[in-house]
Amino acid sequence: MKLATMRDGSPDGRLLVVSRDLRSALRADAVVMSLREAMETWDQVEAGLQRLADSLNRGDAPDAFALPLRELGPPMPRSWQWLDASAFHSHGDLMERAFRHAPIEGKLTRPLMYQGGSDDFLGPMDDIPMPDEADGIDFEAEVAVVTDRVPMGTPAGDALRHVRLIMLANDASLRSLAMVEMKTGFGWIQAKPATSFSPVAVTPDELGLAWKDGRVHYPVQVYWNERHFGSPDAGAMGFGFHELIAHAAYSRNLSAGTVLGSGTVSNANYREVGSACIAERRAIEIADEGRAVTPYMRYADRVRIEMFDAHGQSIFGAIDQQIVPAPRSRDN
Amino acid sequence: MKLATMRDGSPDGRLLVVSRDLRSALRADAVVMSLREAMETWDQVEAGLQRLADSLNRGDAPDAFALPLRELGPPMPRSWQWLDASAFHSHGDLMERAFRHAPIEGKLTRPLMYQGGSDDFLGPMDDIPMPDEADGIDFEAEVAVVTDRVPMGTPAGDALRHVRLIMLANDASLRSLAMVEMKTGFGWIQAKPATSFSPVAVTPDELGLAWKDGRVHYPVQVYWNERHFGSPDAGAMGFGFHELIAHAAYSRNLSAGTVLGSGTVSNANYREVGSACIAERRAIEIADEGRAVTPYMRYADRVRIEMFDAHGQSIFGAIDQQIVPAPRSRDN
Numbered sequence: 232m233k234l235a236t237m238r239d240g241s242p243d244g245r246l247l248v249v250s251r252d253l254r255s256a257l258r259a260d261a262v263v264m265s266l267r268e269a270m271e272t273w274d275q276v277e278a279g280l281q282r283l284a285d286s287l288n289r290g291d292a293p294d295a296f297a298l299p300l301r302e303l304g305p306p307m308p309r310s311w312q313w314l315d316a317s318a319f320h321s322h323g324d325l326m327e328r329a330f331r332h333a334p335i336e337g338k339l340t341r342p343l344m345y346q347g348g349s350d351d352f353l354g355p356m357d358d359i360p361m362p363d364e365a366d367g368i369d370f371e372a373e374v375a376v377v378t379d380r381v382p383m384g385t386p387a388g389d390a391l392r393h394v395r396l397i398m399l400a401n402d403a404s405l406r407s408l409a410m411v412e413m414k415t416g417f418g419w420i421q422a423k424p425a426t427s428f429s430p431v432a433v434t435p436d437e438l439g440l441a442w443k444d445g446r447v448h449y450p451v452q453v454y455w456n457e458r459h460f461g462s463p464d465a466g467a468m469g470f471g472f473h474e475l476i477a478h479a480a481y482s483r484n485l486s487a488g489t490v491l492g493s494g495t496v497s498n499a500n501y502r503e504v505g506s507a508c509i510a511e512r513r514a515i516e517i518a519d520e521g522r523a524v525t526p527y528m529r530y531a532d533r534v535r536i537e538m539f540d541a542h543g544q545s546i547f548g549a550i551d552q553q554i555v556p557a558p559r560s561r562d563n
Numbered sequence: 564m565k566l567a568t569m570r571d572g573s574p575d576g577r578l579l580v581v582s583r584d585l586r587s588a589l590r591a592d593a594v595v596m597s598l599r600e601a602m603e604t605w606d607q608v609e610a611g612l613q614r615l616a617d618s619l620n621r622g623d624a625p626d627a628f629a630l631p632l633r634e635l636g637p638p639m640p641r642s643w644q645w646l647d648a649s650a651f652h653s654h655g656d657l658m659e660r661a662f663r664h665a666p667i668e669g670k671l672t673r674p675l676m677y678q679g680g681s682d683d684f685l686g687p688m689d690d691i692p693m694p695d696e697a698d699g700i701d702f703e704a705e706v707a708v709v710t711d712r713v714p715m716g717t718p719a720g721d722a723l724r725h726v727r728l729i730m731l732a733n734d735a736s737l738r739s740l741a742m743v744e745m746k747t748g749f750g751w752i753q754a755k756p757a758t759s760f761s762p763v764a765v766t767p768d769e770l771g772l773a774w775k776d777g778r779v780h781y782p783v784q785v786y787w788n789e790r791h792f793g794s795p796d797a798g799a800m801g802f803g804f805h806e807l808i809a810h811a812a813y814s815r816n817l818s819a820g821t822v823l824g825s826g827t828v829s830n831a832n833y834r835e836v837g838s839a840c841i842a843e844r845r846a847i848e849i850a851d852e853g854r855a856v857t858p859y860m861r862y863a864d865r866v867r868i869e870m871f872d873a874h875g876q877s878i879f880g881a882i883d884q885q886i887v888p889a890p891r892s893r894d895n
Contacts, residue, residue, distance in 0.1 A: 242603070271574070309643055309818065311641055311643070311681065311682030312680060312681070312682045314752065317749070335746070335747050335748070336743075336746060336747075337743070338747070341743070343747050343749050344749060344752050345678075345749040345750050345752075346677075346678040346679065346680070346750065346752065347678065348644060348678070348815050349643065349644070350643030350644045350816075350817070350818035350821065351815065351816050351818055360715065361814065362715070362716060362813060362814050366814075382890075383692065383694070383889050383890075384694060384889055384890070384891070405814060408814075411668075411669070411673070412748075413748035413749075414667070414668060414748065415667050415668075415670070415675050415748075416667070416744075416745035416746065416747075416748055416750070417649070417675050417676060417677040417745075417750050417751075418677050418678065418748070418749050418750020418751070419749075419750070420646065420676050420677075420678065420810070420811055420813075421810070421811075421813045421814050422814075423814075423815075424814040424815050425815055425816075478752070478753070479752055481694060481752075481753045482693065482694050482698075482737060482740075482753050482754075482755075482756040482889075483680050483683065483756050483757055484682075484683050484757075485682070486641065486682035486683055488682075489682065557715050557716055557814075558714075558715075558716070559716070
């Protein structure tokens with residue numbers, strides 16, 4: 232099934248069930264109010280939500296209405312945990328070469344992962360407020376999963392059954408600050424502003440055979456100011472989501488609603504398929520021409536991120552956002 | 564006022580108002596159910612909670628009962644964000660010397676901060692489950708604050724009024740994994756298991772003049788297996804909490820209920836006052852004798868962390884915990 236969240240003034244918003252073709256929706260609040268609550272009570276609410284989805288997809292739901300795209304927040308406006316990996320090896324290799332830092336030890340056997348803010352996610356069409364154009368504003372197109380509760384010590388072999396939902400993410404980044412923070416070893420605070428998510432989160436069965444080995448085997452389509460920027464295949468993850476989950480759960484329980492990201496989608500044949508973030512294109516330019524030519528984003532720039540199935544159907548709807556200056560007011 | 568959370572089977576627990584001497588308590592659920600909800604509605608609930616606290620401290624609350632220490636969870640069993648700094652320069656200096664890594668650039672002008680798990684905090688007397696004794700199990704005694712909503716771009720000069728509560732933390736760490744993860748630049752995932760908090764969180768006014776310059780000017784008392792381990796003064800932070808908040812809010816809003824930690828309390832005269840984590844003592848041994856003599860924690864080891872005011876009154880109650888093996892079951 233496909234799920235979305237309509238803004239209603241509350242912090243968690245109100246859950247909608249969405250038709251497979253993303254055209255129509257049903258309110259799900261008779262079953263459960265919000266997707267965050269649904270994640271915490273999944274076994275009790277899944278069947279009820281599935282009945283709504285089935286009725287909607289059969290076209291016999293009398294209360295169906297057109298999906299109100301402009302009123303959608305992220306599927307979960309906030310959650311308890313956002314862990315983002317860097318699971319595409321071609322991306323890491325390019326970044327290391329461009330910025331001439333030594334290869335990260337063990338990166339082929341231990342996933343790279345940081346924890347980001349999960350308290351204030353952005354919706355698929357929300358403006359992205361940024362404090363300064365000079366910070367090197369970038370997008371990152373990613374796949375993300377939402378888990379139910381994962382007990383500490385869950386091995387990779389048991390981890391995939393904890394994946395309840397899949398969605399797309401735009402992990403906005405401030406590249407000038409990223410290198411400074413990375414050198415401290417502490418990870419990123421300032422370089423990782425709020426992350427944005429696709430209109431719709433889907434259960435793994437919606438992907439059919441394209442959900443395999445803990446990976447989504449479709450390209451992600453990335454457009455920057457309406458120009459095609461890249462369409463690398465998300466199936467090329469060096470670690471599958473089961474391995475990312477097991478890595479994260481080594482010494483902690485993961486609460487229901489934990490969101491895990493793949494990191495910027497990237498393919499080894501990046502010259503043909505393009506990239507899913509500007510930093511990677513700049514790294515390629517540095518490798519090829521000795522210097523980066525492509526600038527980072529400016530205010531009013533837009534990014535669009537979407538994924539289509541084999542029939543050309545948009546799976547998650549589009550992330551389509553604009554960069555704006557953060558309000559200068561001290562209490563916005 | 565002083566606040567605590569009694570476990571009741573719900574994820575957020577039930578709020579108690581606690582007397583200044585930590586002996587008695589009142590249920591606060593007529594005002595607000597949980598401390599997490601109180602943080603999100605502080606302006607509406609503060610006066611009601613204060614009336615309960617006043618009545619309790621005057622001794623005329625008919626519904627008062629003995630504080631049920633064993634039933635307390637952490638003041639917030641879960642929250643939206645946990646940001647932990649390393650704000651004591653003497654600690655960083657010692658660690659750099661011992662582990663012979665190059666000084667972190669800009670560390671005296673930019674706070675060091677990582678984001679940790681906030682979905683599964685531990686209570687003051689909870690066992691700490693750890694996957695492997697060989698991981699270098701350590702405690703870290705810290706001061707932490709809880710903020711209301713801090714808008715992006717809030718400057719340090721405006722930040723202190725967002726501090727609603729203060730508490731103690733035990734930021735348990737796995738040192739063998741910490742160095743591996745730090746070298747990646749991504750921060751810590753496996754090396755930072757669930758963080759524990761003191762029985763009671765207090766409003767800043769409870770500290771009187773000891774809350775000054777965004778710092779708590781009292782020593783933290785640390786005991787390992789009943790032996791005194793250190794009592795460094797928490798007032799020696801190289802950055803105050805207002806600077807930590809402004810740093811964190813540069814490119815993100817901080818939701819109400821955000822918890823910020825000071826990092827391991829540490830003083831430059833560590834030879835006299837001792838340390839607040841084992842890694843620091845080992846670093847001193849390496850500096851003095853060329854090798855670390857003190858081992859890390861073993862299963863069944865205990866740590867006790869407490870802070871007393873000028874009259875010898877425990878301010879937050881004691882964190883008093885035991886290290887235990889994590890359950891091997893795959894679904895604990």
